[in-house]
Amino acid sequence: MSPKRFDAVVVGAGPAGLAAAGVLSRAGYAVLVVDEAPVPGGRLWAQWHRLGSTVWDGAHEVDRLVSALAPGVQWRLSTSVEAIAGSAAEGFQVDLARGGAVGRAVLLATGAAEVPLPIPGWTLPGVLAVGAAQTLWKGWHIPPGRRGIIVGTNPLGFAVAQELLGAGVESLAIVMPPPSMATAHLGSLPQQWDRLFELAAGAPRWAQPVARLLHGRAGWQRMAMRLYPPGGLAVSGARLQLRRQALAVEGGDCVEAVTLQSVDAAGLPAGAPWTEPADFVLLAGGLRPLGELTAQAGVQRGHYDGLGGEVPLVTARLATSRAGLFAAGNVLGVESARVAIAQGRLAGWGMVAHLGGSVPADRWREAEGALELARRDAPFAFQPGLGAARLRHRADSEREVGP
Amino acid sequence: MTGRAPQVVVVGAGVIGAAVTYVLSSAGVRVTLVDRGPLGGGTSSRCDGNVLVIDKDPGYQAEMAMLSQNLLREWAGDLGDIEYRRPGSYLALAGEDEEEPARAWVDAQCREGLAFRYLEYEETHRVMPDLAADVPGSVYSPTDSTLNPLAYVAALLAKSRHRGAQVRARSPVAEIRVEQGRAAGVGLADGTALVADAVVVAAGVWTPAVLAPLGVRLPIRPRRGHLVVSTKGPRYGDVKVMEFGYLMAKFGRERVVPPDVERFGVALVYEPTRAGNFVLGSSREFAGMDTEPDPAVLHAIVKRALRFYPGMARATVLRGFAGLRPWTPDHVPVVGPVPGVEGLYVAAGHEGDGIGLAAVTGRLIGDFILERTPPLPVAPLAVGRFQEETAEWA
């Protein structure tokens, strides 16, 4: 049986993939959308945040993106991509469980994966990557537990802490991860504090000027940490305990407690560890672009800490170094869902052009403008140094794969 | 070479170079091993761990393999945990038409003094209860063993270092220096000169490229092989099983099989590993130096495995990988001195048997350099035996 042929195969039905599929299908191209989840939307529909005076609800965005698809878009949901081979000339073979498909152009919109925080005991059932708690509660109204500890001061952790308000969680604390050789990318605790002040994410509004003041000023910061209340500050329904680190998760068959230890204003352990009961632990180690397919498909890539890791180099219209292969969304660097949607549209037009369609100049301007706007309005950056990393990525891309 | 310990440079830190280094450093020779990449980074980390006699032609090749097995058994105690074990191995028959050649194979090996046995239907299925019911019989070789290939390389190198060998990874060789018809050492790409009384080139499929600047041509070609690794799920017996047709593929003999099995030279290899996964092989193709796995080959390997193990339909493929066997036209490695350049040796071209034949190869190179009597005739391994083919492949 020969695989079905499409103009475009979109891998990943998250915000970027859906937006691209919308552009391509409305332009009259035969599109296949593949995702390993049973429903489209990716992580989008568990997301929710305030945008100025309004609320930005990912679930509504999914509905909008799906209803904007032209009829005739084909779906392969609950389907993983095993490999991508071939070329634009002969068509890209997209190997799927039970068969495959051929696309003249392929969009890689595979999103991001979470970076773990490997503390002893993190393999116990009840220890979740923080995104899993988001899916449980925001997605399906299943509370993650009653007493929880979030380890790590990543923005996603703060966002989830806020979302868990109303989930029936009796106590929730955010604590620091202990330094480890395997998480050297996080730096020392003072470096993590400084990053927190830089991002100022999740901080109550009144704290933001303070955070800005403290960022980059080691002396002031140490003083502030010396004054930091041992029991932490209330932030978005959780206690933010910057002077505690989680040494280990304890339990037999699942999480029963967490071993904690105080640290001094320099981030060094102070005093004897103790345990506190908990029935769930969320690890907020951050996100990284999930680039398995971009690596396997052999597109040129570069490493950018500010983008979250290894990402493909792309033209301004999101074409990779291999003709016909495009990338959009978090696979290009961890940014907001609105950025992913804008990138998806841009890549969609890029693919239309690649497929021989004509793209009116105002479409490009519109798509590029939307991307700029989404970036300017981003409520927070997922990694420090995002702006600088984006510039470096742009410059490297321009040099290696073109404007 | 009197008055001081000889000095040898070995080029290529795969299993062959590591075994040569191990033998020489154990004999007190000062060895420097260099590799252009990480240690064991080529074929030795893209292969299985078979140490087999069962698939060797009766006679010289089987004798050489047997010698290597015995040497390895001696070395194993010194090398520590390299997952070495000796479970024996089996060749399963795909059909009744293979019965007669299989019995002839066993008879020929037994005449050479090897302990092969032909297993009738009942015994075959008692030992391998997961085999398809229509497998008519099997061949058994009790001495065959297996190990973890990269652990083997790492252990050989660790012991060699302990005995004074220098091991330099990521040190590409720019030139092999020859002075007045003698190998004088190597020059590294970073400008370092290594002086030596002898140079051994053990660079696997890269050997022809290393030797080409000296005008030495060898018909060693990369014959790619794929392997499939399962998840740690159900397993299908604790013995290593290949199909008798494996020999047909290996020696290019006629086989009646489906087109993709034929096209990729696929023959069943089933090997349970200590880690709890199992490995499925194999394929044989001339496909250049590309080691990116081809999903079509992985599928063909699994399809072939299901012909012998129908229950495997419940198992899960975790990954696939491909490596490059250093093939030679007569399926015999090239081990010995290079005619016309004194002190220059080649140890390469082991096709799919590098892991199995590393020990005997190390021993032979040691015997050449230390002027000891080799344990078997060396003429079949000679560098100069390819005069005619060389013209063809050069």
Add this chain to the structure above:
Amino acid sequence: MANPLVRFWLDGEERQGPLGVPVGLVLYGQGERVLGWNEVTGQPRGLYCGIGHCFECRLEIDGVRDQRACLVPLAAGMRVCRQVPPTPLAFEDAP
């Protein structure tokens, strides 16, 4: 919009759960934290990433092994089994 409850079986035991919700999440909500055991250590494992990356929630579902329970929506009559790691093989040397 509440999902209707349907019958399913966990290790042969009859259960009820919301139709269409991923099996692994349904089980988490029902307090079934342990979904399997690591093959190397035998220690319990459960839902971790919730997005199909880690395979820690893998279960045998309707006879198919290694299904990521965080990605498979619950269906009526589904038979869900925890996978028991195989015992290590005895690697005996030939006599």
Add this chain to the structure above:
Amino acid sequence: MGVAGARGPEAAAPAVDAVICRCEAVALGALVAARNAWAIDDLRQLKLLTRAGMGMCQGRVCQPLLESLARSWGWDPSGALAARPPTRPWAMGQVLPESSEPEHG
């Protein structure tokens, strides 16, 4: 087991017993020990000799940890853990003709 846990707080110092690779249950201490014992200087070698990153998740979870560890040791990890097909595990039974794909869409 009680709330105090099996390990107790006093056991908590440097986390060498923290598992890095969940699937193959490889702890940080085992990675350090392997690196020293075998004189490993390359992330791919470390992976192959310890099995870290070779398990059921195909390294998706621990890859950033292993790369971070490699960087902390001064190794360049780029490309060492390159993704190869298949990017997801697949059931062997799917190659059988009778289970060929139902048409979608």
